[in-house]
Amino acid sequence: MDIVKDIKGFLSGLPGIVTGLFLNLRLRRIKKIVLFTIPFLLGIILLLGWMSARKVREVVIEDFNQQQLVLARHAASQIENSLDSLKRELSLLSLSPSIQYAEAVSLGKRMEIAFSRVKDEGVLEIRFIEYRNMKMYSVGNDGYRVMQSPHEDKEYMKWALPKKNQGNILMTDVVPLEYKNGLRKLIVRMVIPVWQVSVDEAHPLPTNKFSGALIFVIDATSLLDKITKGIKSGKTGYAWVMDNRGGFLYHPEKEFIGKNAFEARKEKKPTISFARINEIQKEMMLKGREGKSWYISGWHKGVEKEMKKLIAYAPIHLSDKDRDLIWSVAVVAPISEVEGAIHDIQIRQFLMEGIVILSILFGGLLIISMMLRWSSSLEKEVAEKTGELKRREYQYRSLVEHADDIIFTISPDGFVLNMNDYGCNFLKKTQEDILDKHLSYILPQETVELILKASGNVFRSNTSEQVTCSVTIDGKVFWLSINLSGLLDEWGNVYKVLGIGRDITERILLQEQMLHTEKLASMGTLAAGVAHEINNPLAVILGFTDLLLEKAPKDPEIIDMLKSIENQGFKAKRVVENLLSFARAEEQKRIDVDINKNIEEVLTVAGNNLLLNKIAINKMELEYPLPKVKGDPDELHQVFLNIINNAVHVMKGGGVLTIITRDVNDGRDVEIRIEDTGCGIPRQYRSRIFDPLFTTKEVGEGTGLGLSVSYGIVKKHGGTITFETKTKEV
Ligand SMILES: Nc1ncnc2c1ncn2[C@@H]1O[C@H](COP(=O)(O)OP(=O)(O)OP(=O)(O)O)[C@@H](O)[C@H]1O
Numbered sequence: 001m002d003i004v005k006d007i008k009g010f011l012s013g014l015p016g017i018v019t020g021l022f023l024n025l026r027l028r029r030i031k032k033i034v035l036f037t038i039p040f041l042l043g044i045i046l047l048l049g050w051m052s053a054r055k056v057r058e059v060v061i062e063d064f065n066q067q068q069l070v071l072a073r074h075a076a077s078q079i080e081n082s083l084d085s086l087k088r089e090l091s092l093l094s095l096s097p098s099i100q101y102a103e104a105v106s107l108g109k110r111m112e113i114a115f116s117r118v119k120d121e122g123v124l125e126i127r128f129i130e131y132r133n134m135k136m137y138s139v140g141n142d143g144y145r146v147m148q149s150p151h152e153d154k155e156y157m158k159w160a161l162p163k164k165n166q167g168n169i170l171m172t173d174v175v176p177l178e179y180k181n182g183l184r185k186l187i188v189r190m191v192i193p194v195w196q197v198s199v200d201e202a203h204p205l206p207t208n209k210f211s212g213a214l215i216f217v218i219d220a221t222s223l224l225d226k227i228t229k230g231i232k233s234g235k236t237g238y239a240w241v242m243d244n245r246g247g248f249l250y251h252p253e254k255e256f257i258g259k260n261a262f263e264a265r266k267e268k269k270p271t272i273s274f275a276r277i278n279e280i281q282k283e284m285m286l287k288g289r290e291g292k293s294w295y296i297s298g299w300h301k302g303v304e305k306e307m308k309k310l311i312a313y314a315p316i317h318l319s320d321k322d323r324d325l326i327w328s329v330a331v332v333a334p335i336s337e338v339e340g341a342i343h344d345i346q347i348r349q350f351l352m353e354g355i356v357i358l359s360i361l362f363g364g365l366l367i368i369s370m371m372l373r374w375s376s377s378l379e380k381e382v383a384e385k386t387g388e389l390k391r392r393e394y395q396y397r398s399l400v401e402h403a404d405d406i407i408f409t410i411s412p413d414g415f416v417l418n419m420n421d422y423g424c425n426f427l428k429k430t431q432e433d434i435l436d437k438h439l440s441y442i443l444p445q446e447t448v449e450l451i452l453k454a455s456g457n458v459f460r461s462n463t464s465e466q467v468t469c470s471v472t473i474d475g476k477v478f479w480l481s482i483n484l485s486g487l488l489d490e491w492g493n494v495y496k497v498l499g500i501g502r503d504i505t506e507r508i509l510l511q512e513q514m515l516h517t518e519k520l521a522s523m524g525t526l527a528a529g530v531a532h533e534i535n536n537p538l539a540v541i542l543g544f545t546d547l548l549l550e551k552a553p554k555d556p557e558i559i560d561m562l563k564s565i566e567n568q569g570f571k572a573k574r575v576v577e578n579l580l581s582f583a584r585a586e587e588q589k590r591i592d593v594d595i596n597k598n599i600e601e602v603l604t605v606a607g608n609n610l611l612l613n614k615i616a617i618n619k620m621e622l623e624y625p626l627p628k629v630k631g632d633p634d635e636l637h638q639v640f641l642n643i644i645n646n647a648v649h650v651m652k653g654g655g656v657l658t659i660i661t662r663d664v665n666d667g668r669d670v671e672i673r674i675e676d677t678g679c680g681i682p683r684q685y686r687s688r689i690f691d692p693l694f695t696t697k698e699v700g701e702g703t704g705l706g707l708s709v710s711y712g713i714v715k716k717h718g719g720t721i722t723f724e725t726k727t728k729e730v
């Protein structure tokens, strides 16, 4: 109910609850945000961790392979240097006159000296083939020998002979050679043409003739072994060297040496696809390119399984004028080498991430648990306050609903916004009849004006106003005392007026009755005084009239006049007696009177009159048995007769006279109601009907003493006499 809500607004706890609810709403939002944010943050951290681990891995692999490339380059340049130094030795030797002129005595010595210098570089033998007789002078580990040149050396002679090749060095392809004691070696030859350009004592002038070819027979594997053997990439990585035809010149796994790299792998592990390394070898290494990449291998240093390996390769230029003879050195290591290295870094990184994630989780959970605790205490508080509010609301509701007052609110323009059930019942209307209706639909105009005037003051100055007004409900007038006060909004302005109206009809009637009683009492005193004063002269008049009637001559005219005086005197005496009986307080007779019987007796007397006036008597509601009343039956006769006479008077031409008797107050009192169907007592006379001498009857028809005498008798008997009336006018 809205009135209750309005009253609720005054409660001090309300803003606190509203704040509480608001906070709780915000708290729920924060909780939601935290619950969403934590997994989101964790997801991002994990993603970043994974990405960074990948990047680290990539960078480390790239770095590692770059280092392998440096190693490969270094190995290539060392091999080139080594070959260059051999070439220098060869050139130097070719300039020796003992060689050029094939001086049998010194030639061998000279070659031996040279051999001792180059044999550690992998040179197996130094040969000089004299063109003139195709004799071969050879120095090797077996010593110095002279013999007929072997067939293959004639090939080189062919190359050395043309003048254009003077000063050039030929590097031959690598060939396997059964070299002494069945040892198979990979042989590369370094050939230089020898021309007689130098001078010595025996040849003071150079002949400039072609002398022959000087050859270094080099064990390629042993040449490379010195350099590549020491190369270590990571923990287990190694180097291998391939010649221009794809043959392994050097490999830590000896079985590969001399074999074709493309075939050897397939032969060893036919199940593995070596496409990638084959491609690298073919497209990159054999074409003299350098680079780095990865490939799938099937073994590494005794471990036999499919694995990914990193490879870096660099070309070895065995520069030759006619053709660019290229070998290639590769440095390889399994990728697990690198992964092993980055494993530690990643573990550290994951540990860090774990700590961060745990901190976030822990922090998040801490925040959530704190919020939950806070929220539950808040909810408890809100629940308590809500309960309190509900209790108060219930109290106020029942206060408003059960109040015996009309409680309502009105808008500034006089529309009824709410009204409690009591108010609706009082006005004999439903909520629908009243709500949102203007006051003028509900109340009489003058009352509406009074209320609107007062409520206007309340809206203007927030004072409370008191209005006393009347409403007529079902033809009955009710008096209301209405207190009007303002209901304030949050800015302290009156936004509606609360009215509390109380039915004060009884109080007003009581007041009127008291006034009336007082008036009648004073009138009684007056009447008694007047009656007393009149009574004595009247007694004298009647006494003397009586005397005169006895003594006066028997003149009928005089007797008539005296009789008339006596009659009028007696009339006046009755009036005076009536007046006195109205005023007299003392009781004369006290016997048990049966009211029902008393009324029956009166009706017998009045019966004829009732019949004449076509008045029906409704006696059905006489209660039997009725407690006896202490009093004077004659006086009570007079009371009922007076009232019945009045009823007959207003029902001339027909009507119903209803007589009701009732036992009330547990047998202590008797109530008698005499109802007529006449015109009712007009408003202006209602306060005067008990006044002595008040009559609306024509002159001579009534004295106006009937009700006042009855009033006096009833009062003497300790009773009350009152009336209810309805007239057509309001
Ligand atoms: N039943 C009634 N219906 C309407 N008016 C009544 C009724 N009874 C009394 N009155 C009014 O009250 C007035 C006073 O009544 P009351 O009996 O005192 O005097 P009265 O009837 O006028 O004269 P009296 O009784 O002396 O013949 C009446 O004149 C009449 O106006």
Ligand SMILES: [Mg+2]
Binding pocket: 642, 645, 646, 702, 705, 706, 707
């Ligand atoms: Mg009368």
